[in-house]
Amino acid sequence: MSYLLQDLATLVGGTLKGNGRIEITGVRPITEAGPGHLTFVEDVKHARLLPQCQAAAAVVGPDMDAGELPVICVAKPLAAFTRIAEHILGVKPPAVTGVHSQSSVAKSAKIGVEPSIGPFAVVGHDAIVGSRCRLMSGAVIGDGCRLGDDVVIHPNVVLYPNTVVGNRVIIHAGAVIGADGFGYRTEGGRHVKVPQLGHVEIGDDVEIGAGATIDRGTFHITRIGEGTKIDNLAQIAHNVQVGRHNLIVSQVGIAGSSKTGDYVIIAGQVGVKDHVTIGDRAIVGGMAGVMRDIPAGEHWVGIPATPEREQFRMQVNLHKIPELREQLHALAKRVEELEGSAAVKRKSA
Amino acid sequence: MSYLLQDLATLVGGTLKGNGRIEITGVRPITEAGPGHLTFVEDVKHARLLPQCQAAAAVVGPDMDAGELPVICVAKPLAAFTRIAEHILGVKPPAVTGVHSQSSVAKSAKIGVEPSIGPFAVVGHDAIVGSRCRLMSGAVIGDGCRLGDDVVIHPNVVLYPNTVVGNRVIIHAGAVIGADGFGYRTEGGRHVKVPQLGHVEIGDDVEIGAGATIDRGTFHITRIGEGTKIDNLAQIAHNVQVGRHNLIVSQVGIAGSSKTGDYVIIAGQVGVKDHVTIGDRAIVGGMAGVMRDIPAGEHWVGIPATPEREQFRMQVNLHKIPELREQLHALAKRVEELEGSAAVKRKSA
């Protein structure tokens, strides 16, 4: 199946430049686009790849030069390209499927309008599920959970009892929200469990990746702020307070009672110690180990994490060691010569 | 709902100091406590936070000075506070629910008294489940597994066939026990699977975190010793022998055939190489990379991990480089001057 470029331009209300009669058979990012493909370019950096790209056409920003290539000009290339991709790939809004006969919904649970509850999904006692929620196969919504509207819970997700989930939250398959935190007191040579009595609260528009784990608060609440996005296999420990609009990349671990401000970015595999505070808009580089507070707006990297410039300096220093050794060696020679001539003088004196 | 402080003191058999008629509306850790809240202090370090804390009252240890704040004095503040928290939060022992009609229990399986088996839980052929076990929704107990008494298996946990689980073990949602280890032999350019024929044995009183994975032994047993606690998303490879009463924090990875002694602590995101032994009561710092054996009782950190003092010395050395460079530069100047005056002398001589 193929689509005329001019029709796709019309679909997104873009300005066509070049031959609108060419046929588009698929969509690809610029590094993978071949003949017949439509691609897109959002910034000048990627625009440089256009000349060697074999795409048939591109969606570009205003005033972006694409040479001979037919283009659709729009204000927001990625958004327009995505809409075209959904059109070509035949993406449809998911159907409302009702409550599957093979699910298990407690009588005391309250379910909003237009639910889609899959086979083998479980909704516990006294749980409240908002309107238009999609609880997929094998998802477990514990007793007393409260979900907002338009929530999507992918297959085999587990929400422990009393988890609170905002509107439009998406939780991917296999994530576990509200398990007991890792808390013990040691008595007579045994680790005795400290009961974990709190719960997890997830703000509006949060998305949580596959296999991620977020533990309940010990006595109170573990919080994920509105608009924050958490990637696969991240671990958020008990009592952590994550701010709003954070980006927490995959395999990050944040230890107990730590806090992040708003718009914090934590790159992949970072570890954050317990009881640490990361300020607003701070950025933590991949694989860093955060051992102390990070002030707002700073960019920290390394293990232990320090401001990027310090880490850079340290790397430079480390690479200067061979030079230092050479200089020291050369200097020693000069001193030797001086000592030699001094000795000669002493002798001659 | 609120509670009189004096009644809470009675509940835990504590000694009341100050006004017992004040009303407690909630429980919080000291860093989050506000008006109306009861908090607790276990040690002198946290006692220092009491003056600026807004809590209405605190549970404290014997002879701990809390100034004007009304307190309940007990021998073990955390234990007493937890009991009060359970009382205030209305935590009840979980009900015995029997075997759910939507579960799948093999006829050849043996189930002990007072079972609670949730919807969509599976118990395989010839599995033996002890008394008072709770197998929650979607939990899968493979063929031939043997579980002790009072075991709690949270939703969507998977126990592969023949897994052995001790008494009072808790396994959190999504954990996978007994999957095949990562073992291949390469023949003619292909990685050929080495069949993984062993199983996993978990001792009494072990707790395993959400999403953690513990692989079966290749030919024999992967063991988790009695009383050991393993946090979320930790990975224990095939043939590993974990000792008793270990604390293994989240996202730790222990490679094949490694061993730990008793009372070992391994902090978050540590990686342990294969075939390594970590001695009794050793402590491994967060994010360390353990490449060789750690003697009993030592505290190792860093990548590659070394005794803490060595790592500290190395950090100090690294920070001394700029100073070294300056000293070298200054010394070079002095040598230059000496050379200059020597040259002058030679000339004048």
Next chain:
Amino acid sequence: MSYLLQDLATLVGGTLKGNGRIEITGVRPITEAGPGHLTFVEDVKHARLLPQCQAAAAVVGPDMDAGELPVICVAKPLAAFTRIAEHILGVKPPAVTGVHSQSSVAKSAKIGVEPSIGPFAVVGHDAIVGSRCRLMSGAVIGDGCRLGDDVVIHPNVVLYPNTVVGNRVIIHAGAVIGADGFGYRTEGGRHVKVPQLGHVEIGDDVEIGAGATIDRGTFHITRIGEGTKIDNLAQIAHNVQVGRHNLIVSQVGIAGSSKTGDYVIIAGQVGVKDHVTIGDRAIVGGMAGVMRDIPAGEHWVGIPATPEREQFRMQVNLHKIPELREQLHALAKRVEELEGSAAVKRKSA
């Protein structure tokens, strides 16, 4: 139950040396073997452990010296030992169980011959499942997925819609294939989701570990090449292209759009940045942080990763700092002396 060594030799067509009438009661790796056990030795390195080993007998390679120990000589010791272990442990090919009455298979799905579909497994609309596939309890095969023949999907695995899986693929419990990648564009202070419209394609003979996550492509395909093995809790981001016959060890994270060649080995807990290429047969050491392209055949380690020899040199340099300080100190003394004698001379002049 016990087995005569001579019968086990016959089972694998091996050459018996020593007393064939001894009785074997179990199989163990050489480090765990005790009286009555059969063990195996594949290389000279492990052969050295034979003298202190208490095993009753061993399976060894041709011309391998085992002293007095009775042995079965074969060309491939591990393969022969595995076959004996399966015999002794009574491992049987899994029975074909058909489609369980408590599963949920869409009418539009096509299922090949001899299926084994467990309780609470789900097969979505228009999914195609090949012959002799085993879909275990709670596994979720999304709408439009296509599975080859002889595929094994362990309990509670989730395949998102349109995932393509080759022949003889094994996916372990709790793995999630095809979840949305971590892609957002920021508009007006909010992270707006970039729809993830692609899917995942997994080649023949791939094995994927428990709890691993592989995200779908943004617009196109995330690929795992034929014969590649991925360990537990690894994370493969959207658009990644993994080559053939890779070994990717547990807890590795590969960020978006990165590529690996064939026969690449990535050890445990490695992090790979986005848009990086790792060449054929490259090896990345445990816990390394790959920040840039790695040429074919090289062995890189460290954070940031560099060729092994560079890392080694850097470690050596780091350890030379104390020596440098001492040398500098000694040289400073010599300069001081020279200055002293120069001053004396000046005075005496």
